[in-house]
Amino acid sequence: MDLSKKRTFNFNAGPSALPLEVLEKAQKELINFHGTGMSIMEMSHRSAKFEDIHNGAITQMRKLFSIPDEYEVLFLQGGASLQFSMIPMNFLTIDQQAGYIMTGSWSEKAYKEAELFGKPYEVASSKENKYSNIPALVDFQFNSDDAYVHLTSNNTIYGTQWSVFPDTGNVPLIADMSSDIMSKPVDISKFGMIYAGAQKNLGPSGVTVVIVRKDLLEKANTEIPTILKYSTHADSNSLYNTPPTFGIYMLGEVLNWVEEKGGLEAIAKNNEVKAKVIYDAIDNSNGFYTGHATPESRSLMNITFRLSDEALEKQFLSEAKEAGFVGLDGHRSVGGCRASTYNAVPLEACRALSDFMIHFQTKHS
Known part of the structure; x- marks a missing residue:
């Protein structure tokens, strides 16, 4: 059985995604x-x-x-x-x-x-x-x-x-x-x-x-x-x-x-690519999504953002969950949204989230 077909897009902040090969x-x-x-x-x-x-x-x-x-x-x-x-x-x-x-x-x-x-x-x-x-x-x-x-x-x-x-x-x-x-x-x-x-x-x-x-x-x-x-x-x-x-x-x-996977140099390059895919969806949204961290301090591991309307934000998280994205809720102390893109989160999951974000913005703009 190909277990990858049954796995979610796991963006949990921790415990978090583990490499499928290791599991x-x-x-x-x-x-x-x-x-x-x-x-x-x-x-x-x-x-x-x-x-x-x-x-x-x-x-x-x-x-x-x-x-x-x-x-x-x-x-x-x-x-x-x-x-x-x-x-x-x-x-x-x-x-x-x-x-x-x-x-x-x-x-x-x-x-x-x-x-x-x-x-x-x-x-x-x-x-x-x-x-x-x-x-x-x-x-x-x-x-x-x-x-x-x-x-x-x-x-x-x-x-x-x-x-x-x-x-x-x-x-x-x-x-x-x-x-x-x-x-x-x-x-x-x-x-x-x-x-x-x-x-x-x-x-x-x-x-x-x-x-x-x-x-x-x-x-x-x-x-x-x-x-x-x-x-x-x-x-x-x-x-x-x-x-x-x-x-x-x-x-x-x-x-x-x-x-x-090529050691830490290769892992680091992949993490940069993964984070950029999601940050680009935020930066190119004309304010529909707003990142919490200043650009020079942005994390490659935890991407935090909000939507301008709280009701719309709740809808975003609800629809994302229905679409198979797990762990996108922000920390309970601050709310909002958070995508944790640790080493084992595949690039494909980040691209899927970016596509979902762009599609959701198109529907609600």
């Missing part, structure tokens, strides 16, 4: 993985077979993302939301400052957690512009003795994305890349730490990837619970407790898929 392979291997007579979900995380899967995923991530040897790659749980707390727990003391660049709801949540452990402050913010842009680098002022500077690389709710990252000198730069990790090449050496929930570009929900410089672990706070120390997971190869085994297996297969 089909997982389906074949689900009950009897490589002749073991059991599923990966039944397999001991201490077994040699799972160790191969686990280490293979780490190796593939290092290769594709060009991660230097001086960084640890960890597979944790709790999502990016737990990282909002773990970061200040490990790297911020009560009398230290940490700079936070405010670009949306996730930045706000990270900042709030940091207030429990130290003295966070706003380096810059675009809140007054309803988070429609990434703050200009010239506006940044941070202290040379800050514990770290934190940013969110892509903002799912408002549809903005960093194109150039700030140079923070000797102050570690920490980035929440949950919604655009592995969507393009990144110079890892600019960061002290990168973290990301897997459920956008890396696999199913349940796995959190942390890429952290080893020297930061040596300076981290030791007076916190064992399981909340990054060093605990680094010392045990992320096997301190039972990991999300199936999620790690899927993550590894998604990384293999990225390699088969």
Whole structure:
């Protein structure tokens, strides 16, 4: 059976689309993985077979993302939301400052957690512009003795994305890349730490990837619970407790898929083409559709837009759903429309959405 004929146009913001090839392979291997007579979900995380899967995923991530040897790659749980707390727990003391660049709801949540452990402050913010842009680098002022500077690389709710990252000198730069990790090449050496929930570009929900410089672990706070120390997971190869085994297996297969597609350079080019198809439908609509993000800050992962009339907007979303488009509703906190075009969303789906948008405008203009 050709499963692709029965699949929807999935624009969900997360959990989001996964590569069909990966899903089909997982389906074949689900009950009897490589002749073991059991599923990966039944397999001991201490077994040699799972160790191969686990280490293979780490190796593939290092290769594709060009991660230097001086960084640890960890597979944790709790999502990016737990990282909002773990970061200040490990790297911020009560009398230290940490700079936070405010670009949306996730930045706000990270900042709030940091207030429990130290003295966070706003380096810059675009809140007054309803988070429609990434703050200009010239506006940044941070202290040379800050514990770290934190940013969110892509903002799912408002549809903005960093194109150039700030140079923070000797102050570690920490980035929440949950919604655009592995969507393009990144110079890892600019960061002290990168973290990301897997459920956008890396696999199913349940796995959190942390890429952290080893020297930061040596300076981290030791007076916190064992399981909340990054060093605990680094010392045990992320096997301190039972990991999300199936999620790690899927993550590894998604990384293999990225390699088969030509690596991050090819993925990035495809993401640019996909986003342009939809942004063109917005920009050429003469105001029928209005994008939330300013053009220079637009995300290639989450395209946010509105229609001028609220009733018409509801009709658009209703007809889109009937036409097989899933996940186009904007985040509940802001409303509107949002198309999430993560790595696994095919170009054909973006073209279909563009055609639908143009057709809907023609009917209602």
